[in-house]
Amino acid sequence: MTTGPSPSPRNITSVDLGDADLNARISSGMADVEALLESTLTRGEPFIVEKVAHLAKAGGKRFRPMMALLASQYGTAPGCERVVKAAVIVEVVHLATLYHDDVMDEADKRRGVESANSRWGNSVAILAGDILLAHASRLMSQLDTRTVGHFADTFEELVTGQMRETVGESAGLSAVEHYMQVIREKTGVLIASAGYLGALHGGADEEIVDALYHLGGVIGVIFQIVDDMIDIFSATDDSGKTPGTDLREGVFTLPVLYALEEEGEVGDELRALLTGPLTDDAEVDRALELLRRSTGRACTMQVVQGLLDEAESYISRLPAGPATDALRALSKYTIHRVG
Structure with missing residues (x-):
């Protein structure tokens, strides 16, 4: 068996x-x-x-x-x-x-x-x-x-x-x-x-089915962006993850992409450093330091806020009640996961 x-x-x-x-x-x-x-x-x-x-x-x-x-x-x-x-x-x-x-x-x-x-x-x-x-x-x-x-x-x-x-x-x-x-x-x-x-399959009206379909998609995008931010901006003690994992794999997430577009000393050094996967611990630490000094976090948080506003537009189509309150809280909870 x-x-x-x-x-x-x-x-x-x-x-x-x-x-x-x-x-x-x-x-x-x-x-x-x-x-x-x-x-x-x-x-x-x-x-x-x-x-x-x-x-x-x-x-x-x-x-x-x-x-x-x-x-x-x-x-x-x-x-x-x-x-x-x-x-x-x-x-x-x-x-x-x-x-x-x-x-x-x-x-x-x-x-x-x-x-x-x-x-x-x-x-x-x-x-x-x-x-x-x-x-x-x-x-x-x-x-x-x-x-x-x-x-x-x-x-x-x-x-x-x-x-x-x-x-x-x-x-x-x-x-x-x-x-x-x-x-x-x-x-x-x-x-x-x-x-x-x-x-x-719960038997909801079609309008509700449509709202929850779109809401789920937005929440999924928010969760992914926040996970990507945690990889850069959260301490291991808070997140349970080793910062810079994506950088070691050569994966450039939203905060990194915004930082790479930045003009000035920080952007210049990042563009020189991030030419592919980082294998050296010192280089990972330096990249993380530069990213924390960059505008990458602020630009990414603006995107997340826009997505939260989009999520709210779908939540507003749902009837008031505990389930709607829970979905609203879940969508907002994501931001607080970033240290």
């Missing part, structure tokens, strides 16, 4: 949503999600289960399932079995993209453990991601063709974002515009799907 990821507190998002009843409903729904996720990932031969359950066992915030459960609160059947299946679909597709991303990025670690490609090789990691997509497709078939069609569009957008990132900037897009488009397609789209499918 095979074993898979067990429900545990670190797997289930423990954000206080500001309302005791809502907290209880979401917590109960997340337990249902974790149970279905476990049964989904333990399907198949033991040698397959070991691989596909690898990253799920390592943990994860499960933010996407939580978004789906929150979105379902606007319908006539919040947290129902169909919603739980939709939430698991989004999480399983997310897991599949992590396996494939790690192969493309040649990553050694993911969620604090050895990446699948590092442990078993690229071929096995790619096939594990493919099996996860098969599991997600099976769950979609148990819902409806609208869900299948939606995920065809979603996955096309995910792959477009990955390919856009891989081939680099295209004609007509600045470096900043390219970055924003990539994170909309790679990160925003799955959180948008969580909002869409949670509301749809």
